[in-house]
Amino acid sequence: MEIPYTVKPRPDTGLYNAKVGIWLFLASEVMLFGALFSSYILLRVGALDGFWPDVATAWPHGLLNIPIGTFNTAVLIISSVTVVMAWAALKAGNFAKFQKFMMVTLVCALGFLCIKSYEYNEKFTHYVIRLKDGTAVTGHLDIDGHSPRFWTLDTVTAKKLASVKVHVDVPNQFRYPVGMKRPEVAHEGGAHAEHAAREIKTSDITFLQAFVPATGTFFAIYFTMTFLHGLHVLGGALVLGYFTFFGKKMWETDPERLTNRIEVGGLFWHFVDLVWIFLFPVMYLL
Amino acid sequence: MHTATTHAPSHGHAHGGAHDHHEPGFWSKYIFSTDHKMIGIQYGITSLIFLFFGFLLMLAMRQQLAYPGKALPIVGQFLAKTLGDDMAKDGVMQADLYNAFGAMHGTIMVFLAIVPLAFGAFGNYVTPLQIGAPDMAFPRLNMASYHLYFWGGAVMLASFFIPGGAAKSGWTSYSPLATLADRDHLVNGQTLWLIGMVLLITSSLLGAVNFITTIIQLRAKGMTWMRLPFFVWAQFVTGFLLLLAFPPLEAAGLMQLADNVLKTSFFLPTGLVTNAGPVPVSGGGSPLLWQYLFWFLAHPEVYVLILPAMGVVSEIIANNTRKPLWGYKSMVYAALGIGFLAFIVWAHHMYLTGMGTKISTFFQTTTMMISIPSVIILTALFISLWGGSIRFNTPMLFALAFLPMFGIGGLTGLPLGFNASDIYLHDSYYVIGHFHYVVAPGTIFGLFAGVYFWYPKATGRYMSEILGKIHFAGSFLCMNLIFAPMFVQGLKGMSRRMYDGGSTYFGNGVDPAILDLNKTITHSAILLGLFQIPFIVNFFLSLWNGKKVESDNPWQATTLDWQTPTPPPHGNFATEPVVYRGPYEYSVPGASKDFIQQGQPG
Amino acid sequence: MEFFKRLLFLPPVASAHGSGLDDLLVYVHLLMAALFVGWLAFFVFAVVKHTRGNNPKADYHGARSHFSTYAEIGVAAIEGLLLLGFAVPLWAKAVDKFPEEKDALVIQIMGQQFAWNAHYAGPDGKWGKQDFQFASATNPFGLDANDPAAKDDVTCLREKFLLPVNKEVICKISSMDVIHCFKLTQMRVTQDALPGMSIPVHFKPTKVGDYIITCAQLCGNLHSTMRGDFKVVEQPEFDKWFAEKAKAGGGGSFE
Amino acid sequence: MSDSSHSHAAAHGHDADHGHDLESHKKIYWAVGTALLVGTVVTVLARYWEFNSVSLTIAVALFIASIKSFLVAGYFMHLLSEKKTIYLMLGTTVAFFIGMIALIMWSDSDLPRGSKAKTHYVP
């Protein structure tokens, strides 16, 4: 006996096997991301009522780059449209058109990942520094003209630097949640000190860390969720890419099967898009 | 049949189509097989070995409990040599080793022994046969599940041998302990535990997708939902439990992994100070978050442990009473009810974390509600005995014993389910007694029954009845001698996870008599081990020596699995089966034989 | 009742609310026993009566009575009764109906690997300033030694502390490192000690004597040896001890 | 449809996929895509509106996100024209999803009287 309904739908359920499978898989993904979103809420509600710029212990607001995030959202949305168009092209029997749409999708996927990496790098070179006098600043280090990644206070002492130059962020560029008192910001230069460079003595520093997962619960959950999401993008792109470039043979022998594969792959892709639709406002905007 | 004709959903392609030979060699036949029966057998052997290994870990612990501070006989020196002085100085089990063995006993028994045996082995072998399918819906995904399981197990085992030893924070791995326990080793037992768990969870998830799809899509013609054998229903519900309950633990596992490796603070609150000084983390996390996510999995998980066993027992009871299951439909609805309620009772493990009245009332109400479907299933099985013509073969003996054993385990869940009485019983040996009654003489007996029952289908030979009955009688006696005294210990106030068997607490209202009980339990456990020898001998010897089956249907059973050739070939059925009736048409009035097979026309 | 409690091996109760809890334990176990015996009797009877020898031809329909439905409804009803009549009220009393802090003795309990510590506000009734920055193995409560209010605080670190008999005690349970579980077997009190949280429990000791706090949550390799000792004494004896302790330097008693 | 040798792919597809139907579907896909982009922009703008309450800001953002996800699931994933089996499966999942989040939030907020969350050094 052969396994039935691998291509043709089963009459009483109206579905072929892989479609049932992918929806079940997506159901489990819903619970996976559901747990992460629950954690997000719990961590956020439980965060200390600290204030910026002590992003390490409080819940920092507005530290992510909104324009870039918006652009990346658009990239994913477009890729979703092209995936569904690619599938429609197969349904219409047009393999060449399918490949074209798919190519756009893949470019979008690659673009998304590149932009995300850029953002990650941006965070890894962005620092929070706490000082002996109890104040704290955030900003980029300036070591020979560029900001290194992943430094800690230990790195600075190990390199025997007597002081570090910091381009301090302007706190006003960040938005405070309504009702939260704006802190008295302790840094010189007032409101016009846009990216004021400041020399800080190593001996004054009690804590120095880049915006890495260990820096605070916000970063921890931000990196975990976006990284997991990124992995999904990568996985989806690999599968779709495989069919784009190596699907011709299946198309010639069993076009309906290929169409189904693309439908299933597309469902996964849309789900990844859907997760981002929630991740974006939750991480960047709120 | 070409395996290439079937594909996994979107993800399965990584595994290529390389194993598509016509003449299967050793590797593709035994290791990279995509045939559900071979995969089922792989699962079965592996998980039985893990079951035995989990038991050996516990024997060492029991020895320590009965004779605290004395060198372990036989293995003591070996452990001292392989694991070092921190773990077994001079062959004496150290506290760290006790905790490591305890955590690994729990983990191995639950995730590497019972679930793979109940779901992976029986589910894989029997489900497609019973629904009249040629294989699972996604054979290569099935193979991937087994391999993930195997590697998950390998990682767990490897963790014994790394510096610091295996995970030692209980199978529950509560943070912050799980994160702080071994912080000076970058790769520690807990890290490997988490990696192993992620592999095992992924394996179970893929398995669940596969099972549910198979049951929905591949039922033979005429196999309507209400004609499914109860075993299949049990597997179906189990599949959903795994599918929806496991992902939160996967998420939690990844977060704890980040806590351990990347030094994040998901589960670490602000202001942690250990005896070594302040913990250098940002803080701001929540230790309870781990528990929420863990128990969101772990409560449904316990029904994963019991439902397949109930399924096996139901099949065997119907077969050996020679009559239909009483109240089949209400059993099905009860199983669905358990599946649903299982997701909303989890916080009964957390009553004493500081719960308010409202939320704990909610959870104890649901906990009481979930006991009702269990009562319904058990009652239906009891009443099924009435009017039967009972054959007492080995599978039936184990199946019958399952009923009161599960009864004791389930009933002792009630005082734990009331939060007020849980105040006294929480984390005592009463809890240990409760769940072992369910999983050990309960589930294990159910699964033993299944092994004896389907062995003739898989091999074409019976297992020996005499050895089987010795195995049964000895196991039944010993299991009760092991677990019944635990209730007494618990009620007398003895806490679990006590390396010294509770001796620190003696003389303070704690009755020293529990020390003697520790000895009783340990001796019974050793005896229990000895009574497994007939089983192991029987299992292997019967492959060559067992009595040959006279037909494809040696137990005169009704379900489709007995309508295949013995052992079933690749593709299972010679011709596509068609189903004409319900699953348990035994002793139909007026029929010429006392059973009518599901696939028999007319 | 006492008879049943002895049958359940319960150690004697030493707190006011404890016997209510034990009552519930007895009722649940009576229900369980009734079910177990009933079902087991049926089971044995059914199995013996319907062996192959006794009953060569099985009955297709089997039992026809509706008794089991009534039994199931009965089980549900009794469970509901125990739930609403006992469990919920007992719990509500335990976690919601706290005595007024002024009428009770309030102490802070801190779990630590691997010991229990107690902290009294001292005769002035004011808690000294506490912060985790000050906390260490020897100062688990993180008391600020320079705070005047801390001077008379009484801390019992890894040593026996006293409680007056027949007076409500409120314990605020917490932990500085990992999760422990504050369990007083004879008092019938259990509460997890969670780092990052402070959770109150209350009870009224009714029997003079020596008791221990056990730890009922796995907390590391010496978990099984983690214990705290306390003694329930008459009020005058307690007052005397307390005054001496406070004078002896209170907040400075650590180190 | 130009590639006649492969047009049977369409003919064998499920649902009612006549070429003409497909054309109208394609239009819908583009429209939905546009709607999604617009929704994104609106969410971002809404953030700068400074509603006078945090919860309103959150509600608006999540409301728009829900609409967007409805569009994706409904049209791109053709959930609106799916089969009963899928609805049952997803219904269950969504119920547990909501249940999980709600119960965790509830558990974390219902503490005994007098408990202090977030810190353990204040009695």
Ligand code: HEA
């Ligand atoms: C397969 C496993 C399994 C099953 C089925 C159950 C079933 C139940 N469990 Fe259990 N439980 C565990 C495994 C299981 N449990 C484990 C592993 C733990 C500990 C985890 C840890 O902390 O490490 C635990 C812990 C645990 C606790 C937490 C205790 C604590 O830590 O303080 C609670 C509390 O409510 C509980 C309750 C229940 C209830 C109410 C049921 C109900 O579903 C039971 C319903 C069944 C019945 C009511 C019996 C019906 C039968 C009859 C009436 C017939 C009787 C017949 C005869 C006697 C012949 N369990």
Ligand code: HEA
């Ligand atoms: C499914 C789950 C399961 C099973 C089956 C068991 C089975 C057993 N368990 Fe365990 N146990 C747990 C899950 C389980 N346990 C968990 C979760 C904990 C808590 C851990 C923690 O604290 O974190 C625990 C803790 C625990 C403790 C408490 C330790 C402590 O708190 O300090 C004890 C004490 O006696 C114990 C004993 C036993 C015994 C004697 C068995 C026996 O019943 C074992 C019986 C098994 C056999 C006899 C082997 C049979 C095998 C074969 C015959 C192999 C044949 C092989 C081939 C044919 C190849 N277990």
Ligand code: CUA
């Ligand atoms: Cu503290 Cu166990």
Ligand SMILES: [Cu+2]
């Ligand atoms: Cu449970």
